[in-house]
Amino acid sequence: MYHSNILNVQKTRKLIDDIKIAVETEIIDLYDGNSRVLAQEIMVMIDVPPFNRSAMDGYAVIANDVSTASESNPKYLKVIDEVGAGSISNHHLKFGEAIQIATGAQMPSGADAIIMEEDVESSKGKIKVVSPVSYNNDVALLGEDLKKGEVILSEGQILGPHHLSVIASAGYKEIAVYKKPQIGVIITGNELVEPSIDIKPGMIINSNKYALNGVIKDSKAVSYIEQCQDNREKLRDSVTEAVKKYDAVITTGGTAISKGDLIVGIIEELGEVPVHGVSMKPGKPFGFGIINETPVFMLSGYPVAVAVQYDMFVRNFILKLQNINKEINMITAIAGENVRSSPDKYNVIRADFKEDDGVVYPIRTKAGINKSVLMSNCYIIVEEGVGKIKKGEECSILKYSSLKVC
Amino acid sequence: MYHSNILNVQKTRKLIDDIKIAVETEIIDLYDGNSRVLAQEIMVMIDVPPFNRSAMDGYAVIANDVSTASESNPKYLKVIDEVGAGSISNHHLKFGEAIQIATGAQMPSGADAIIMEEDVESSKGKIKVVSPVSYNNDVALLGEDLKKGEVILSEGQILGPHHLSVIASAGYKEIAVYKKPQIGVIITGNELVEPSIDIKPGMIINSNKYALNGVIKDSKAVSYIEQCQDNREKLRDSVTEAVKKYDAVITTGGTAISKGDLIVGIIEELGEVPVHGVSMKPGKPFGFGIINETPVFMLSGYPVAVAVQYDMFVRNFILKLQNINKEINMITAIAGENVRSSPDKYNVIRADFKEDDGVVYPIRTKAGINKSVLMSNCYIIVEEGVGKIKKGEECSILKYSSLKVC
Numbered sequence: 001m002y003h004s005n006i007l008n009v010q011k012t013r014k015l016i017d018d019i020k021i022a023v024e025t026e027i028i029d030l031y032d033g034n035s036r037v038l039a040q041e042i043m044v045m046i047d048v049p050p051f052n053r054s055a056m057d058g059y060a061v062i063a064n065d066v067s068t069a070s071e072s073n074p075k076y077l078k079v080i081d082e083v084g085a086g087s088i089s090n091h092h093l094k095f096g097e098a099i100q101i102a103t104g105a106q107m108p109s110g111a112d113a114i115i116m117e118e119d120v121e122s123s124k125g126k127i128k129v130v131s132p133v134s135y136n137n138d139v140a141l142l143g144e145d146l147k148k149g150e151v152i153l154s155e156g157q158i159l160g161p162h163h164l165s166v167i168a169s170a171g172y173k174e175i176a177v178y179k180k181p182q183i184g185v186i187i188t189g190n191e192l193v194e195p196s197i198d199i200k201p202g203m204i205i206n207s208n209k210y211a212l213n214g215v216i217k218d219s220k221a222v223s224y225i226e227q228c229q230d231n232r233e234k235l236r237d238s239v240t241e242a243v244k245k246y247d248a249v250i251t252t253g254g255t256a257i258s259k260g261d262l263i264v265g266i267i268e269e270l271g272e273v274p275v276h277g278v279s280m281k282p283g284k285p286f287g288f289g290i291i292n293e294t295p296v297f298m299l300s301g302y303p304v305a306v307a308v309q310y311d312m313f314v315r316n317f318i319l320k321l322q323n324i325n326k327e328i329n330m331i332t333a334i335a336g337e338n339v340r341s342s343p344d345k346y347n348v349i350r351a352d353f354k355e356d357d358g359v360v361y362p363i364r365t366k367a368g369i370n371k372s373v374l375m376s377n378c379y380i381i382v383e384e385g386v387g388k389i390k391k392g393e394e395c396s397i398l399k400y401s402s403l404k405v406c
Numbered sequence: 407m408y409h410s411n412i413l414n415v416q417k418t419r420k421l422i423d424d425i426k427i428a429v430e431t432e433i434i435d436l437y438d439g440n441s442r443v444l445a446q447e448i449m450v451m452i453d454v455p456p457f458n459r460s461a462m463d464g465y466a467v468i469a470n471d472v473s474t475a476s477e478s479n480p481k482y483l484k485v486i487d488e489v490g491a492g493s494i495s496n497h498h499l500k501f502g503e504a505i506q507i508a509t510g511a512q513m514p515s516g517a518d519a520i521i522m523e524e525d526v527e528s529s530k531g532k533i534k535v536v537s538p539v540s541y542n543n544d545v546a547l548l549g550e551d552l553k554k555g556e557v558i559l560s561e562g563q564i565l566g567p568h569h570l571s572v573i574a575s576a577g578y579k580e581i582a583v584y585k586k587p588q589i590g591v592i593i594t595g596n597e598l599v600e601p602s603i604d605i606k607p608g609m610i611i612n613s614n615k616y617a618l619n620g621v622i623k624d625s626k627a628v629s630y631i632e633q634c635q636d637n638r639e640k641l642r643d644s645v646t647e648a649v650k651k652y653d654a655v656i657t658t659g660g661t662a663i664s665k666g667d668l669i670v671g672i673i674e675e676l677g678e679v680p681v682h683g684v685s686m687k688p689g690k691p692f693g694f695g696i697i698n699e700t701p702v703f704m705l706s707g708y709p710v711a712v713a714v715q716y717d718m719f720v721r722n723f724i725l726k727l728q729n730i731n732k733e734i735n736m737i738t739a740i741a742g743e744n745v746r747s748s749p750d751k752y753n754v755i756r757a758d759f760k761e762d763d764g765v766v767y768p769i770r771t772k773a774g775i776n777k778s779v780l781m782s783n784c785y786i787i788v789e790e791g792v793g794k795i796k797k798g799e800e801c802s803i804l805k806y807s808s809l810k811v812c
Contacts, residue, residue, distance in 0.1 A: 030601065034620040045603040048776075049610065055774060057662050084636070085707075086597030088608045103662065104597055104707060106608045140774045152777060161620025162779040165613040165709055169776060173601040191492030191510055195436065195579040197451040202494045202512045204455065207571040214440040214567025230490070256463050256509065301491075301510060303571055368461060368546050370454075370575060371558060373568040406812040 004257050004264075006277035008384060009312065009346040015274055016288060016317055019295055023323050024179040030167055033159045035220070035406065036177040037322045042153040045171030047143035052107040055138045059098040059120060059127055060111035063135040075129045079122070083108060098127055107139060114138035146170055156323050158405065181221040181321035184246035185212050186238050188253040188263060189301055190230045207370065208252045208299075208306050215310055216250075219318040220405060230254065236266050243270075243294040247321055250314065253301035255285040263287070267296050279384065281345040282367050283308040303370045308348045311379070311403060324405060330381060330396040333360040339389040341382035350376035353397055360397050377401070410663050410670075412683035414790060415718065415752040421680055422694060422723055425701055429729050430585040436574055439565050441626070441812065442583040443728045448559040451577030453549035458513040461544045465504040465526060465533055466517035469541040481535045485528070489514060504533055513545060520544035552576055562729050564811065587627040587727035590652035591618050592644050594659040594669060595707055596636045613776065614658045614705075614712050621716050622656075625724040626811060636660065642672050649676075649700040653727055656720065659707035661691040669693070673702050685790065687751040688773050689714040709776045714754045717785070717809060730811060736787060736802040739766040741795050745786055749793035756782035759803055766803050783807070 007015070025039040054060060061077060069075040077098035083089040085104035093099060093110030101107075101114065113133050120127040146152065146169055153163060159177075167175060192206035193199050209225055216223035224246065228238045230253075242249045254263035257277045264287050267273050271291030276298075278286045283305040287298030295317065299309045312328075319326050336359040341347035350372045353360045362380055365372045378399045382389060389395045413421070431445040460466060467483060475481040483504035489495040491510035499505060499516030507513075507520065519539050526533040552558065552575055559569060565583075573581060598612035599605050615631055622629035630652065634644045636659075648655045660669035663683040670693050673679050677697030682704075684692045689711040693704030701723065705715045718734075725732050742765040747753035756778045759766045768786055771778045784805045788795060795801045 030616060031619060033616075034623050046605065049774075050605060051607065053610075055772075085595055085610075086608055104595070104610060140772070144772065145775050145777060152780070161617045161624060162713060162776075164620050165617035166777050166780055168601045168613040168616045169611050169709075171601055171603045171611070189491060189510070195574045195577055197577045199452065199456060201457065202492050204459075204491075204510060205575050205577070207574040210436060210439075210574045211567045211571035213437060214570050217440050218567060303575075307568060366461075366546070366550065368455075369551050370568075371551060371572050374558070374572055404812065406810065 004276035005274060006257070006279060007275050008279045012275050012278050012286070012288065012313060016295070016313055019290070019317070021320055023321060025176050026179050027174050027176055030164055030173055030175050033164050033167070033175055033177065034161060036159050037220070037324055038153060038157040038159055039155050039176040039178045039323070041151055041155060042167055042170055042172065044146040044148050044150045044152060047148045048146035048169045049140050049142060049144070052142050053140050054101045054103060054105050054107060054114045055140045056114050056116045057103050058101060058114050058116040058138065060093065060101045060108050061098045061113050061115055061133065062093060062095060062111060063113040063133055063137065065095055066113075066115065066129045066133045069129040069132050071130050077127050077129065079125050079127060081108070112136060112139070156325070158324065178322035181247045181318050182245070183216050183221050183223050183318060184242035184249045185216070185223055185225040186235070186242060186249065186251045187225065187227045188230055188235060188251060192227060207303050208301070211303060211306065212250065212252070212310070215315065216318070218404065219315050220322060220324070221318050230262055232262065232266065235262065236270070239266055239270060239291070239296070243291040243296065246294070248317065249294060249296045250299060251296065252299045252306055255287050255298045255300055257285050263298055267291065267298065271296070279345050280308070280312065281342055281347050283312065283348065286313065288313070302368060304367060304373065307373055308379075312348065315403065319405060326405065328398060329402050330398050332394050333358050333397045335359075335380075335389050335391055335393050335395050336361040338391050339380055339382060339395060341387060341389070343385055343387035346384055347380075347382040349380040349382065351378050351380045351397065352376055353378040353399060360395065410682035411680060412663070412685060413681050414685045418681050418684050418692070418694065418719060422701070422719055425696070425723070427726055429727060431582050432585050433580050433582055436570055436579055436581055439570050439573070439581055439583065440567060442565050443626070443730055444559060444563040444565055444581065445561050445584045445729070446582040447557055447561060448573055448576055448578065450552040450554050450556045450558060453554045454552035454575045455546050455548060455550070458548050459546050460507045460509055460511050460513060460520045461546045462520050462522045463509050464507060464520050464522040464544065466499065466507045466514050467504045467519050467521055467539065468499060468501060468517060469519040469539055469543065471501055472519075472521065472535045472539045475535040475538050477536045483533050483535065485531050485533060487514070518542060518545070562731070564730065584728035587653045587724050588651070589622050589627050589629050589724060590648035590655045591622070591629055591631040592641070592648060592655065592657045593631065593633045594636055594641060594657060598633060613709050614707070617709060617712065618656065618658070618716070621721070622724065624810065625721050626728060626730070627724045636668055638668065638672065641668065642676070645672055645676060645697070645702070649697040649702065652700070654723065655700060655702045656705060657702065658705045658712055661693050661704045661706055663691050669704055673697065673704065677702070685751050686714070686718065687748055687753050689718065689754065692719065694719070708774060710773060710779065713779055714785070718754065721809065725811060732811060734804060735808050736804050738800050739764050739803045741765075741786075741797055741799050741801050742767040744797050745788060745795040745801060747788035747793060747795070749791060752790055753786075753788040755786040755788065757784050757786045757803065758782055759784040759805060766801065
């Protein structure tokens with residue numbers, strides 16, 4: 001009789017976690033960096049601003065000229081030049097002089113303060129200053145935003161729009177990021193057809209293809225999906241090709257525990273299968289294999305089981321391939337109803353968590369009801385040995401939103 | 407003297423909200439639907455499953471044959487056929503018979519229950535059943551997942567992987583989604599150069615380009631960014647072209663309030679500028695214009711102001727262009743330090759919110775410190791007339807994470 005390696009969830013995770021991973025990096029244009037994962041440290045290469053500059057539209061002055069200005073003691077300065085952003089004045093400012101200046105323009109030589117345009121009266125090439133202005137007033141100082149040599153970001157950072165902006169300011173036009181993992185998906189099942197309203201007797205629409213393409217994209221990886229007939233030769237060829245080409249391979253279907261099912265047998269022939277069967281509900285017929293160091297995640301055919309198996313075992317591996325280390329973070333909630341579970345299994349129960357009062361309600365459906373994934377926003381996790389949780393008792397939940405990386 | 411239309415934040419939002427929007431839709435392959443916005447109702451087109459099918463690997467039987475089976479009263483059935491997923495048995499099951507069946511295979515005619523493989527002993531073409539099996543045991547019934555005619559999703563739904571899976575099952579190969587808004591961005595400023603460690607005196611790296619490209623992508627829209635010299639003719643040509651081509655236009659720079667600044671003057675010439683200046687800090691020099699029904703958002707040149715202006719006024723408009731209606735949702739936190747604010751302005755203060763204890767700390771930096779956006783995870787919002795908030799008092803915050811749409 002076929003002997004399968006049934007493990008518990010914890011041992012299965014440990015086994016997958018222990019796989020040695022060689023992350024790969026690539027250099028890309030900073031412009032394409034949004035939502036990528038930084039593979040280098042960002043050390044500031046130039047002071048920002050690179051010179052003292054005006055923070056306002058107004059006049060560059062010598063603070064000492066106007067430090068005591070008031071309504072009763074107005075100061076008059078002669079405007080000797082005008083400088084816009086991106087230009088430089090050739091004048092060296094002397095006492096009694098001012099230069100009209102735009103926001104962002106470099107401070108003229110000799111000037112050490114800015115007076116806002118609204119705060120002066122200007123006429124006939126002169127300005128009248130009636131309030132005191134101090135040293136460095138409205139001057140953005142060299143290096144005050146970013147200091148040359150300062151380290152502002154570390155590798156592993158997932159880049160958002162404002163990271164890109166600061167990296168640009170730090171002088172980088174290109175950055176090193178982790179390569180997007182390339183994930184091969186082999187969908188098995190002779191009964192599977194494309195969506196249509198006119199499907200032949202015995203056939204079922206291949207919905208896993210759409211879900212897996214989405215979850216792999218959401219894991220910041222690239223998916224290559226093929227469908228393969230339940231034919232030993234063809235399937236072995238597909239797997240052999242896929243483990244050569246991709247960083248990891250996912251299969252669906254053919255993982256039944258009771259017998260050496262098709263896909264499991266093939267992986268065992270080509271490599272090893274340290275896990276076949278996890279004491280988890282749903283999703284027990286999960287297999288994990290390794291062929292020439294390429295991991296193969298064997299998921300069920302059932303969409304609900306596929307979702308749970310991906311969430312429990314696959315996503316974090318794909319994230320690690322790009323150096324994103326994400327924990328599966330559970331929080332505590334109050335059961336709004338009795339929660340049925342199998343005491344000998346790790347139970348992953350689709351449920352609806354009400355954020356406002358911290359109460360969670362299990363969705364009551366049969367295992368095969370795919371739309372239950374849409375009706376739920378979290379899993380209630382009931383570990384082995386716990387058994388039934390009563391209404392009003394605490395339980396652990398895993399919010400779907402906490403699985404996202406964006 | 408130049409007269410600008412300074413409004414408060416509320417009036418500015420109302421004015422932008424009142425812009426009439428014509429959302430556009432397109433038909434795409436379901437496979438490309440991840441993270442798109444559904445523009446149709448999804449009414450289930452076929453029952454799922456489309457036939458009664460086996461939920462287990464095992465034997466299809468007539469429940470009445472084995473409803474009283476027990477160890478002391480075993481029942482024997484003759485195995486007359488074997489059926490895999492995607493195939494159909496030609497036999498009509500009669501009393502005393504069983505058909506071996508795979509998970510997902512259509513129930514043979516006459517059969518009304520499944521016995522799991524593990525629960526029988528099989529030898530010489532017969533199975534021995536020693537526990538009772540009831541009607542419809544382990545049978546997935548026609549329509550139990552999705553019922554033909556049932557409406558499962560409405561327009562406006564942002565599609566995730568599992569929506570796609572269920573839509574596939576409902577029979578759809580193509581779906582209508584909202585078109586991604588096309589957003590033109592014109593960056594002005596003669597002082598702006600590409601990132602480099604070797605920049606000429608007076609020049610500044612153009613970081614807004616990178617931030618805006620990112621935030622527009624994160625708003626599920628497509629950005630077309632150009633840089634334009636501060637030259638009246640060139641800028642007018644760019645704006646004239648852009649408002650023809652794009653659903654909305656964003657400009658940066660040239661929005662000073664004290665005078666009719668370059669971009670504002672041009673937009674006023676080509677259309678109207680109902681807002682120039684918002685009593686907000688930072689980000690006061692914000693302009694909003696309309697040219698032939700195309701909105702033009704005039705943002706500052708300063709990156710911090712650009713971030714705040716985008717968050718306050720632009721994102722939700724771009725989302726509405728694809729029928730995503732998102733509120734700006736604030737929550738209450740406790741000030742961990744005194745929060746300084748201008749009582750005559752709507753204050754948007756970068757801050758660090760500690761989720762665990764609900765306390766928020768304002769980031770103390772000058773307005774021009776761009777990296778403060780990275781050091782913060784929320785804004786403290788202090789509306790007009792409120793003034794200083796003391797340490798320990800409640801304040802409203804807007805988490806950056808709550809701005810995301812993914």
